[in-house]
Amino acid sequence: MSIDIADIRAAFASCDLDLEEDAASTCVSICTEFGLSSDDMAAQWDAYSMNQQLSGAANADGLVAFRSYLNQEKTKTKASVFTSSSQKRRHVKTPVIKREAESQDKLESLYNMKSPEKKHTRSFSSPSTSNKVQRTNGMFSPVSLQSPPGNSYEKRTDAGKTVSEFNSHLKKLSEGLGATTKRRIKVAIPFPSRNQAVDASYMYTPLFQRAIALDEQLVEYEELVKDRFKLDELKPVGDPSPAQVTVVGRIVCEAAEGKLNPSVVQIEGSRKTCGGQRVLLDLSGVPNFQIFPGKIVALEGIFPDTRSPMTVKRFLEPIPAPPSTTSASRIKEIQKEHGKPVRVLTACGPFTTSSNVDYLPLSDLLQIVVDQKPDVLVLVGPFIDFMHPMFQDGLVKYDGMMLSFEEIFLFKVMTLLNNVLAQDERIQIVIVPSLRDANHQYVYPQHPLNKKKACEAFEAPEYAKVRIHVRFVKAVVGGESNHEFLV
Secondary structure, eight states: OOOOHHHHHHHHHHTTOOBOGGGHHHHHHHHHHHTOOHHHHHHHHHHHHHHTTOOSSBOHHHHHHHHHHHHHHHHHHHHHHTOOGGGSOOOOOOOOOOOOHHHHHHHHHHHTOOOOOOOOOOSSSOOSSOOSSOOOTTTTSOGGGSOOGGGOGGGOSOTTOOOOOSOTTSOOOSSOTHHHHOOOOOEEOSOGGGSOOTTOOOSOOOHHHHHHHHHHHHHHHHHHHHHHHTOSOOOOTTOOEEEEEEEEEEEEESSSSOOOOTTSEEEEOOHHHHSSOEEEEEOTTOSOOOOOTTOEEEEEEEEOOTTSOEEEEEEOOOOOOOOOOSOHHHHHHHHHHHOOOOOEEEEESOOSOSSOOSOHHHHHHHHHHHHHOOSEEEEESOSSBTTSHHHHHTOOEETTEEOOHHHHIIIIIIHHHHHHHHHOTTOEEEEEOOTTBTTSOOOSSOOOOOHHHHGGGOSSGGGOOOEESSEEETTEEEOOOOOOOOO
């Protein structure tokens, strides 16, 4: 591509830019050096001059600085090619590619594919024929991103190793209650009204409704404190008293955007009792404590006057969650009736290796589930980890097709669960999504997974017993969360 002075002048004129007589030849050399067209040259000079607040016609001195700027940008571009994927901008993007009719037929065929009837023969290894969607060499990952031969997941030497064990003196039972009774363990929602709905909207709650919800938490905790510690009344936050009093409030930071430290800790009372007043706390007399912004606490202290901080003597013990409501007599009846406890198996993600997304760890885990026959299986995400380099770059393919994150979850996670239920449909499966799941909403508290969509990979309708979030398991009250509250 040859560029002459006339092309440069025409390009600058079309952008309404002035160019000095002796500067046109410099523009030609810049275009040759950096492979720019005359229009690109004019457009880039226009942007550069605006950013540098240059006025007047383009001259030789200005073009020298412009050449240095282009050299710097070229160097940055080369350096970014060698930047590791861990240093890239963490931005989750679902690959969207228009599929041809042939590719769409392949995708539809996956929904109709039957699970192989061959059972697993190895207790803790990656089954080669157990997936509903059969793995092929390099599936879901380019060949260049496969594990090194000497450091692959398949060649590990510590598979099945017990790292830590609790209550080892108790008798070990390899199978759960349902393995002999062939009955499903009942897994129920303890507080249905408080459970998030699948289609619940978020980010639309008005500010005053959030304030009301936070205040209701404080009022509820005040009543719990009075019942637990047998107190007749609690003093409002902010009311001076020379005697030692007990107050309940929420920990806040004195500085609006400052970092919490012992010198700026405040307690905020409820609107019902004190109008939401705040008081600075003096924690020098407390030997040890653990607080964070937003934590609801009950404490004892002295607040002599409004000019001084409240001197804290001690923090009252937090009130634990309610215990199981099943009576001891009923538990004994269950034990006599069946003679076996409820067996719950729990595992946390991610369920892929760092070098590929073949979900071999998940396959091996589910093989153990089939062998040990627990009553309840709890899987905690992430399943589609947006921090995985291959999910970040959108390089995930299956049979030559780019798949969305929802399709990956369907074909790689739910089909594996289908294989488990095909062999033992009494197992109850609880799936807990994570904030790191690329196929789910990035909001806390999270919505449950859409059961109707997730269960499309199941062969039989009776398999669709997947239940999400906090549940009862017989005489046990449990809750799951994979969000790190304290960072």
